Amino acid sequence: MTDDASPRILRYAAFTTRPEGGNPAGVVLDATGLTDERMLAIAAGLGYSETAFLTAGRTEGAHHVRYFSPLAEVPFCGHATVAAAVALAGRTGPGRYVFTTAAGEVPVQVDQDADGVLRATLTSVEPRVADVTAADVDEALALLGWARTDLDPTLPPRVAYAGARHLVLAAATRDRLARLAYDFDGLAAYMRARDLVTLQLVWRESAHVFHVRDPFPVGGVVEDPATGAAAAAFGAYLRDQGAVTAPAVLTLHQGEDLGRPGVLRVELRAEDSRVRVSGAAVAIP
Template identity: 80%
Template structure:
């Protein structure tokens, strides 16, 4: 990021954090602007493109303590919600103001976040999603997605059928029958981008179930100009809603999602489903990138 290429925000800092990890070279990197007051949409998009991460979060402080209006930009477009940039932003705030409660007013709705410090001194943020929902995925749409991925119907796990899930953004969930199928990801970038744009999908949530409560996931993100998102909190929230809707887990449940291993940026996401509360909680650590 250079100030002579893109105007520096009024707050003077464009921070970089890795989310869902305690290592700067793990998880998913996000840009964070803690005071984006006065920045136009065009300037936010230009900054996000220059930073080059899958998303950059732009925060505008609210009147009440701990409240912020937040917008999220990929290098190509604005997205309604981004989990990893939310976690990164909340940890960045907690490093300056201390652990506690924050509320982000996002384009998708209000997202509360709790930041705690564990016994090792690591800050961990837990976001509570907006009200999620799950819908059927048409057979023709699924067939087209599989063709663009280079998958066959036999590559899918019959116990976890395709669905479109929402927890702040829309994701097509496809479950692989084997870890090997998930590991071999090579797809038609332009074709999948067009497919997803036409259906208002932010990522594909590709998953493989290792055990009752442990999953491995990958998220192609061509609509944002990114081949693959290394750790995707919004998709994790949607996936939690998907599992609840299918009855594929026993609620209450805490799930562990491994993401980024195939990219060499391992990340760890925890998804909590509570009885009597449809909203999904996603938690993880974050660390500043030097």
């Protein structure tokens, strides 16, 4: 493909089995020859939180992948990875793919359920978790309109990474999580200054079930409906904090407050620090 050609743009909803659920992603399976400016323009035209652009690698199942939000390129995006892998599997069949991203190599396994639904499992890059200063937490809370008393003291604020950086803030109640209204420009500036891709806002329903929301103003989107990269980072955070013990499987519910419910499965293995995130994806008509 040359830069003047019109690439075929696919639309998928990830972490759902319904086109109106989960998180929409654009997918371009052949981005050969597209410039950065063209990819950004395509992503902006779609208006989804991310679009994945693939070019084939030298071996079977290998692809180079770049991710663009409507405003900027991001190093890694989980829901667009799931969408892209399912789009590939829909053409070549279930199997293993290896995506080379700006964050590193991400293996993705796609399997088909008995009911015909394709589900992808990505394995994150090596995760890490870092402390965050009290001043940074206070500034983030002020931009969100939250108070310190709104936080769950058992899940302290941290910055978690599994391909992209996310500030984890745990709400003490489901009601606090449901009421999201924030300073868009102020939070975007705060996040850019700290190289954050989203805020991972969470509420713990039970030992292994969580509800999550992800403001994404740096991408030009008020909220990301289902966020695989943040889910992987959150899995690493929970293990780092001793909040769960591997092996463990976590269920994350996201998008309910937006009317686009999605489900993310997060697996932690005792023998491997990398985090696995699974979900279905379906084409958007």
